[in-house]
Amino acid sequence: MITGLKNMIRVLIVLIWLTVPLSAAAAGHVLVIDPAHGGKDAGVKLSRTVHEKDVTLAIAKLVKKNLFNAEDIQVWLTRSDDRDVSLAQRKKVLEEAGADIFISLHVNAGFGQKAEGYEVYYLGATIPSAQKDDSREILKDMEQTRRLNNSVLLAQIVQKEMGRVFPRKGRGLRDAPVHLLQSLAMPAILLEVGFSTNIEDRKKMRDTKVQKSVADALTRGVKEYFLTGGAS
Ligand SMILES: [Zn+2]
Structure with a gap:
């Protein structure tokens, strides 16, 4: 009887130990950063x-470090070192x-040497729904609209925060069929930090202080997004 009780308590303790960290994690938000x-x-x-x-990885790691102690935001990276990672x-x-x-991070190139600054792309609405009378289709449509709205919200916030780091260097929000962003189930953006083809941008992006400023801007943006009620 007593051993039975002891075993039961032991089982209970193990169960509590197992469930508490899981539920605590489930209560928070999850951000995945993709150092392209x-x-x-x-x-x-x-x-x-x-x-x-190198630049995308450095910035992604800094964001993760910034949010290390944030109780309500977990950060995952699609890679945390220099390795090949398929789509x-x-x-x-x-x-x-x-x-x-x-959030996917990239560095831009092209449009001549004068093109400079950052660009924020958001996940566009890609799949037009054909049969609106089907309730499942309507739900899917609503889901997509919500995801699009949240992607735009996140893009706007990040755009604003990046504007504090690089005043007047924003090239606007763009809705583009970015390969990785298509068919994702959550709000997604892609940040082109700057142009490798522009001498000033190139210098900035190699500067660790600037990399930190970009990471801080993203960190503030992500916090603000979840605070303003942006969801998945
Ligand atoms: Zn790229």
């Missing part, structure tokens, strides 16, 4: 030794994390 490129895929070149993959693997991280929002 990595490994053999270096992305665009910023100097002889620095490439897009499928990146999507798998999103699923495992149960991401509420997704």
